[in-house]
Amino acid sequence: MAMHTAALFSIATGSSDPIYRQLIEQVRRLIAAGVLKQGDVLPSVRDVALALAVNPMTVSKAYNMLETEGLLSRARGVGMLVAEGSKPQGRENLLRPALERAAAEARQLELDPDTVLQLFAKILGETK
Missing domain, CATH: 1.10.1200 (Non-ribosomal Peptide Synthetase Peptidyl Carrier Protein; Chain A)
Structure with a gap:
């Protein structure tokens, strides 16, 4: 179970895509590329929000949507993990x-x- 830092993510402030969408797409790409593997721990909402200077609710929204999609799962005391059996897009x-x-x-x-x-x-x- 690898743990990742908030430096994993970046945002384009001038983009027309909302920040939460940018984060969702980055997680999808990182899973598809094999950078994030099943069971890997994502950085906390607070760490990502501080690193990117964004509202924590924005990061939380992205994580929640990825959880609903089945790519992430929540583990008590650990945080968000790449879900077991997640099927990333090609x-x-x-x-x-x-x-x-x-x-x-x-x-x-x-x-x-x-x-x-x-x-x-x-x-x-x-x-x-």
């Missing part, structure tokens, strides 16, 4: 919404598919 399903938005923008800009695919391949090859 990695491709997590990427699809971003690609759909990018495809819509490419169509609006009237870019041909080959140009878009070449640009995407170039971006994938870049390191940060």
